[in-house]
Amino acid sequence: MQTPAPGKRRYEKNRQQILAAARAILLEEGLQAISMRNLAEKVDYSPAALYKYFSGKEEILENLRQEAWALMHESEPGLPPGLPLQEVLLRMARNYIDFATRYPQYYLLVMSPSDNIPGNFEEFLQDPNFMPLIQFTEEAVASGAIRIPQGYTPLHLALFFWFSVHAISTLKVTMMNNCQDAFETTSLEAIQMVMAAFIKETPASFQSKGKRP
Amino acid sequence: MQTPAPGKRRYEKNRQQILAAARAILLEEGLQAISMRNLAEKVDYSPAALYKYFSGKEEILENLRQEAWALMHESEPGLPPGLPLQEVLLRMARNYIDFATRYPQYYLLVMSPSDNIPGNFEEFLQDPNFMPLIQFTEEAVASGAIRIPQGYTPLHLALFFWFSVHAISTLKVTMMNNCQDAFETTSLEAIQMVMAAFIKETPASFQSKGKRP
DNA sequence: TCTGTAGAGTGAACAACGTTTACTAATATA
DNA sequence: TATATTAGTAAACGTTGTTCACTCTACAGA
Numbered sequence: 001m002q003t004p005a006p007g008k009r010r011y012e013k014n015r016q017q018i019l020a021a022a023r024a025i026l027l028e029e030g031l032q033a034i035s036m037r038n039l040a041e042k043v044d045y046s047p048a049a050l051y052k053y054f055s056g057k058e059e060i061l062e063n064l065r066q067e068a069w070a071l072m073h074e075s076e077p078g079l080p081p082g083l084p085l086q087e088v089l090l091r092m093a094r095n096y097i098d099f100a101t102r103y104p105q106y107y108l109l110v111m112s113p114s115d116n117i118p119g120n121f122e123e124f125l126q127d128p129n130f131m132p133l134i135q136f137t138e139e140a141v142a143s144g145a146i147r148i149p150q151g152y153t154p155l156h157l158a159l160f161f162w163f164s165v166h167a168i169s170t171l172k173v174t175m176m177n178n179c180q181d182a183f184e185t186t187s188l189e190a191i192q193m194v195m196a197a198f199i200k201e202t203p204a205s206f207q208s209k210g211k212r213p
Numbered sequence: 214m215q216t217p218a219p220g221k222r223r224y225e226k227n228r229q230q231i232l233a234a235a236r237a238i239l240l241e242e243g244l245q246a247i248s249m250r251n252l253a254e255k256v257d258y259s260p261a262a263l264y265k266y267f268s269g270k271e272e273i274l275e276n277l278r279q280e281a282w283a284l285m286h287e288s289e290p291g292l293p294p295g296l297p298l299q300e301v302l303l304r305m306a307r308n309y310i311d312f313a314t315r316y317p318q319y320y321l322l323v324m325s326p327s328d329n330i331p332g333n334f335e336e337f338l339q340d341p342n343f344m345p346l347i348q349f350t351e352e353a354v355a356s357g358a359i360r361i362p363q364g365y366t367p368l369h370l371a372l373f374f375w376f377s378v379h380a381i382s383t384l385k386v387t388m389m390n391n392c393q394d395a396f397e398t399t400s401l402e403a404i405q406m407v408m409a410a411f412i413k414e415t416p417a418s419f420q421s422k423g424k425r426p
Numbered sequence: 427t428c429t430g431t432a433g434a435g436t437g438a439a440c441a442a443c444g445t446t447t448a449c450t451a452a453t454a455t456a
Numbered sequence: 457t458a459t460a461t462t463a464g465t466a467a468a469c470g471t472t473g474t475t476c477a478c479t480c481t482a483c484a485g486a
Contacts, residue, residue, distance in 0.1 A: 007483070011434090036473060046436050048475080057473065117388045121396040124388065149406055156403040160377065163403075167376035170383075175330045175337065183334040190369040190376075193362055197410040220454065224463085249444060259465050261446080270444065 015053045018043050022060050023067065026105050031112065034061070061109065062116060068106040069129055072099045085145045086192065086199050092133075093165045093191055097184065100169035107173050125155075134158045147200050157198060164191050228266045231256050235273050236280065239318050244325065247274070274322065275329060281319040282342060285312045298358045299405065299412050305346075306378045306404055310397060313382035320386050338368075347371045360413050370411060377404050 021042040025034050036057055040047040054060050076095055079088055100107040118124045125134065137154040140146040148157060168187040234255040238247050249270055253260040267273050289308055292301055313320040331337045338347065350367040353359040361370060381400040389396045 007433090014434095035471085037471090047473085048437080049435050051474075052434060113387065121389060121399075124384075124396070149409065152402065152406045155399065156406050159400055159403040160407055163377045163380035163400075164373065167380045171337075174326065183337070186334070186368065187372055187376075189365065190372040193365045193369050194373055194407055194410075196362065197407070220462085227463095248442080250442080260444085261466080262464050264445075265463060 011053075014043075018045075018050060018053055019060065019063055019067075022064060026064060026109060027103070030105055031108050058115060061112070062114065064106075065110050065114060065116075068103070068110045071103070071106065072096070073129075075099060085140060086195050089161065089195055090188065090192060093161070093168075093188065096165045097169050097172065097188075100173050101184075104173045107169060111170060130158075130162065133162060137161070145200060146198050148198065160194065161191070164194075224266075231258075231263060231266055232273065232276055232280075236277060239277060239322060240316070243318055244321050271328060274325070275327065277319075278323050278327060278329075281316070281323045284316070284319065285309070286342075288312060298353060299408050302374065302408050303401065303405060306374070306381075306401065309378045310382050310385065310401075313386050314397075317386045320382060324383060343371075343375065346375060350374070358413060359411050361411065373407065374404070377407075 018039065022034055022039055025039060025042065034057075036047045036050055039060075040050055050060075072095075077091070079091060083091075118127060124130060134155060137146070137158040141148055141154045141157075146154075146157065148154060164187070168184065168191075171187075172184060231252065235247055235252055238252060238255065247270075249260045249263055252273075253263055263273075285308075290304070292304060296304075331340060337343060347368060350359070350371040354361055354367045354370075359367075359370065361367060377400070381397065381404075384400075385397060
């Protein structure tokens with residue numbers, strides 16, 4: 001009985017099938033097209049049957065949200081060692097923004113109101129999606145690659161970075177649909193400009209010891 | 214006939230009354246509580262009657278959105294002359310964030326998907342809510358109070374500033390409900406840190422000639 | 427192998443939503 | 457005053473998420 005009973009396996013398979021259909025609707029027709037009836041018809045179930053697999057629509061969306069985070073993190077390219085620090089940061093930003101650009105529906109879903117949101121600053125700082133960035137910044141500061149003004153911490157710089165990337169992605173997805181690359185280009189330049197002000201100008205490479213965000 | 218006919222005046226009064234009720238629901242019960250039926254009952258109308266005054270729910274929300282922008286801009290305190298530039302910028306940021314904190318429902322409404330959103334970068338740059346910030350930054354750079362690195366423009370700095378303020382406000386409203394001031398304090402420090410890197414350290418005052426954002 | 431029970435699956439309904447339609451009643455205009 | 461406009465309504469339409477009472481199937485224990 002090391003493998004689950006066949007009933008349980010079928011159950012799990014159906015569950016994944018429902019999630020796959022929901023994912024397909026999200027990517028092809030958009031977030032607002034995900035309705036229980038629409039979804040049920042796509043998997044040849046009655047709407048009520050979905051409630052045998054999920055407690056409700058919100059649980060299905062929550063699963064897709066986790067998928068989105070995983071997809072974004074696994075699409076991170078392996079950065080070649082010896083890359084200048086500002087290039088590393090720039091690529092991190094670009095990767096995040098590219099994800100939002102390529103999968104706007106995924107990004108909209110991730111940013112849509114959920115019940116799973118941290119309620120305070122401490123929880124946010126320990127969010128697995130944000131913590132690596134803080135760690136990365138701290139290492140960079142500790143190594144001397146980034147110089148932080150007196151009275152401030154690596155957290156401040158990480159926050160700024162996160163703010164910028166988050167704002168650019170959101171704006172691109174929600175407002176700048178019909179725009180050329182002008183917005184993204186200019187925005188990334190803005191990030192670059194600010195980062196350059198803190199990065200100690202050494203062409204010497206910097207490589208984080210932790211896994212990158 | 215210089216004043217509108219009494220029928221038209223009553224019509225306009227009813228319209229404003231409906232908007233007032235919608236505003237009350239927004240502030241007291243939240244954005245998701247605004248429904249045509251809920252609103253109709255509050256103003257002692259049948260739901261269908263609202264369609265004699267508005268083309269639909271979206272038009273009502275659009276009116277509230279404009280209210281929100283107006284309210285935010287009129288709540289801007291008159292800055293005393295002779296204020297250091299970084300203090301001016303900091304207060305501008307604080308004013309924006311304070312508005313989102315005081316009226317989270319208004320802010321959520323403003324940021325909710327609308328049909329009136331600019332579709333490209335050029336329109337965005339001419340948005341009356343963003344243009345003053347660019348103007349302000351340009352004046353500050355022209356006067357020498359802010360130094361921009363070579364190859365960059367005041368627009369880059371304005372974008373960064375807008376990104377930060379926007380991101381902080383959104384995070385405060387959507388995620389950081391139960392948190393103390395730690396998040397806002399740290400975030401404002403982050404803005405301050407970055408701004409300080411560009412502001413030429415002169416205690417000499419700077420006063421914009423244009424109206425402030 | 428037979429049987430009883432847990433559970434997969436369903437049709438119908440409920441409550442709420444935005445909106446439309448056909449209609450009445452009140453008002454403004456001529 | 458007669459007429460045309462328009463404010464206002466009840467009822468319905470087509471959605472939505474969710475629940476309930478009910479089958480029928482598949483698996484477990486005798």
